[in-house]
Amino acid sequence: MNSIPWYPAAFISPIPKLLVASLSEQGDTVLDPFGGKGTTAIETILQNRNAIYCDLNPFAAESVEGLFAALDYVMQEKNGLENERERVISNIPQLDEVDEIIQTYGVNLEIKDWFHENTILILLAIVKLIHNDENEGNTRLLLIRKLAFSSILKFASSQQGHFTYITDNCKPVQKREKDAISLYCDKIEQIIQASQEFIVQYKLAYPKTDLKIILKNRKIVTGDAKDLSWITDGSVDLVVTSPPYLCSQDYIKTMRLMNLFFENRKAFDQDINQEIGSRAMRRRKSDVVVPKFYSDMKMVFGNISRVLKKDGFLALVIGKGKAKVISEYDIIADLIEILQSEYGLSLLFRQERRIGSRVIQVGGVDKESILIFQK
Ligand SMILES: C[S@@+](CC[C@H](N)C(=O)[O-])C[C@H]1O[C@@H](n2cnc3c(N)ncnc32)[C@H](O)[C@@H]1O
Structure with missing residues (x-):
């Protein structure tokens, strides 16, 4: 399930798996x-615990709902995604219909800078299916199709470089046609298969309990971690989280291509300013960047300490980015000090972990700390 959504700098699933197993109970x-892409929420539900998820990035929260919609689809009648390839093919527009479709669905014309014209035809056929789902009120199929669509966009685009080229709006020089039908249909197949495996694993581990109940209890919210007022005081047993590594990523901008097809102005124009520790901050002065990060994180920590039960745990996974602007600061030591002295949490465990070379390029972070606190 964890490998389905395309999302940068996510947990490898063994981290939340182990933390959830050892620091909480059914x-x-x-x-x-x-x-982010819901790694903690998925591991939480797989271990028969109640999941609460929050992320500022609306496309991230929607993808996570797509994963749960897929579980629901597999448990119910499994109707609507069979013969998806034929369905896409029968909706492919003619080349001269493209501009009209773009206008009808409010797609941004900039897609023509990122995708080959033949690839655009396929992508618009999928967009049409998604809009039909919306018109028919078929939220489950809409979420699954949108999850598959958002997960393949980078690979369907002509930008072959690292994903930060997309984040930074570096358009491809040459257009390359991609087999978007196969990318999309393989992704749908992967979603269904992973959901089936998830259900088998859950049933093997918890034969007497009903997955539907734990799924129904989930709370998946697009929102700002600085304001968790929608979570009741003392209601959470465990927090497992990884905040942005200061100056390493622009998470909302990584969704640039998705935003061209399903424009969400609020996310791009307003939420970007709420993003904590974004990579864009690396161009500002350190005496602005670091205090702002600490004051944002204090608001989040205040909320976490309020919602945690007495004796509850906070597992924090955090690394230090390589941006010059933060080089003088020991960010991890400072955050530990803040949590201990201002929020009364005790540090129980600290372990450094090297991040695999494949991920090193991501903001230059090559190791991270796993910290466990208790309230
Ligand atoms: C290191 S990633 C977390 C990835 C996650 N552990 C996973 O496995 O997918 C940090 C996340 O923080 C989110 N974020 C940034 N600022 C935020 C804010 N103010 N409120 C909530 N989420 C925020 C980003 O959108 C990003 O998804």
Whole structure:
């Protein structure tokens, strides 16, 4: 499930798997306020705990709902995604219909800078299916199709470089046609297969409990981790989370291509300013960047300490980015000090972990700390 959504700088699933297993019990509530592609939420539900998820990035939260919609689809009648390839093919527009479709669905014309014209035809056929789902009120199929669509966009685009080329709006010089039908249909297949495996694993581990109940209890929210007022005081047993590594990523901008097809102005114009520790900050002065990061994180920590039960745990995974602007600061030591002295949490465990070379390029972070605190 974890490998389905395309999302940068996510947990490898063994991290939340182990933390959830060792720091909580069945039926407990586990929160991830920087939920990303939902790795913690998926592991939480797989271990029969209640999941609360929050992320500022609306496309991230929607993808996570797509994963849960897929579980629901597999458990129910499994109707609507069979013969998806034929369905896409029968909706492919003619080349001279493209501009009209773009206008009808409010797609941004900039897609022509990123995708080959033949690839655009396929992508618009999928967009049409998604809009039909919306018109028919078929939220489950809409979420699954949108999850598959958003997961393949980078690979369907003509930008072959690292994903930060997309984040930074570096358009491809040459257009390359991609087999978007196969990319999309393989992704749908992967979603269904992973959901089936998830259900088998859950049933093997918990033969007497009903997955539907734990799924129904989930809370997946697009929101700001600085304001968790929608979570009741003392209601959370465990927080497992990884905040942005200062100056390493622009998470909302990584969704640039998705935003061209399903424009969400609010996310791009307003939420970007709420993003904590974004990579864009690396151009500003360190005496602005670091205090702002600490004051944002204090608001998040205040919320976490309020919602945690007495004796509850906070597992924090955090690394230090390589941006010059933060080089003088020991960010991890400072955050530990803040949590201990201002929020009264005790540090129980600290372990450094090297990040695999494949991920090193991501903002230059090559190691991270796993910290466990208790309230
Ligand atoms: C390191 S990633 C977390 C990835 C996650 N652990 C996973 O496995 O997918 C940090 C996340 O924080 C989110 N974020 C940034 N600022 C935020 C804010 N103010 N409130 C909530 N989420 C925020 C980003 O959108 C990003 O998804």
